[in-house]
Amino acid sequence: MTGPTYKQARILIVDDIPENLEIAGRILENSDYDVHIADSGEKALSLLEHVDFDLILLDIMMPGIDGFETCRRIKAREEFHRIPIIYLSAKVDIESVTRGFQCGAADYIRKPFNAMELLGRIRTHIDLKKTIEHLETITTIDYTTRLSNHKDMLEKITYETYRYERNHSPFALILCQIVNYAILKEHYSAPCQQQVLSEISTLLQSNIRKSDLPSRWRADAFMILFPDTGIQTAQLIAEKLDRRFNRQRFSCPEGEFSLKMRYGIAVYTPNMSVEDLIGQAEKLTV
Structure with missing residues (x-):
């Protein structure tokens, strides 16, 4: 370089x-x-x-x-x-x-x-x-959270669509969006923001299965890929994450606070494009 x-x-x-x-x-x-x-x-x-x-x-x-x-x-x-x-x-x-x-x-x-x-x-x-x-x-890791980044997650979702075409293995996505992310960015320091995002990453990883794949999807959202998972299991996982996140308190030099999360669930169906699948998750229905 x-x-x-x-x-x-x-x-x-x-x-x-x-x-x-x-x-x-x-x-x-x-x-x-x-x-x-x-x-x-x-x-x-x-x-x-x-x-x-x-x-x-x-x-x-x-x-x-x-x-x-x-x-x-x-x-x-x-x-x-x-x-x-x-x-x-x-x-x-x-x-x-x-x-x-x-x-x-x-x-x-x-x-x-x-x-x-x-x-x-x-x-x-x-x-x-x-x-x-x-x-x-060129990397596949998000700098702040150490999770897969957007580019890497897109590749993994695409791979799962190919796997579905071969053996009809179902898979689901859950988009987790921080509703009041703007407040975090506006009122708290950069080190605090990084700390909070890192804690959210840890929280997500500790409340999903080892086979599930979390990622930093964009600044205010995480995307989790669930191989071999249908709609009912995905809904149960989203509800579990919601209960856990609602109990979470974050502590920074600026003070202690909580954040709110919304969830969007999408399950792949035959002939669905990756864009349509992601669009379904973006609707944030939970």
Whole structure:
């Protein structure tokens, strides 16, 4: 795999002081980065809706929403979650540094910064981001939950349709969707979100059979494949999962809370396409 092309990397610098934007911007432009600037957290969030950035340099002390809140809002969006954020700040007390990492930052550089250190850390985090993106295109495992990912589950569902055509072995899907996922993303830190998703993964695996195949289907949902299973057994399993999940409490530094789950059940029938089968599960009837 070749390394990233730094000339094509887009970097967003967020700072309310024009001199800071000019200094950092000139250093990055001289290193052939595509530089964009924003003088507030609000403008940074607006730019993110229109431009795909490879990295963000973010000041902490700004009027309006500060750097901590800006970072938290960025990391709360699934489509922005992989963008590394580096704080550039004079606030280097342990409380500020800890809070910054809890909000989802990847690194922390003290102002006034050294140009060589800044460029070195930027290259490291862009390299890491591109490596992760490459691995995600070839791997079969979801990074956060360590379950099968969407791509791998699609292949397993397709295989089960072939197996059905050969020996008429029934199989079922259960889609488990976190109903209030938006609240988790909006009000809790990135480490908390990862912890919760990992705990849900463990809960699902401990309440299904060894032959069943759970996966992270999308940001807010898990898909479980049940080989050799008909509708009645699938319904019983969904009810069991629902009872167990309703008792589950999650605990993070932000507090203790619960989540709600809805379920969709689909059972394969002859000549059904994979798309129709998944569409049936997406109806979330339970």
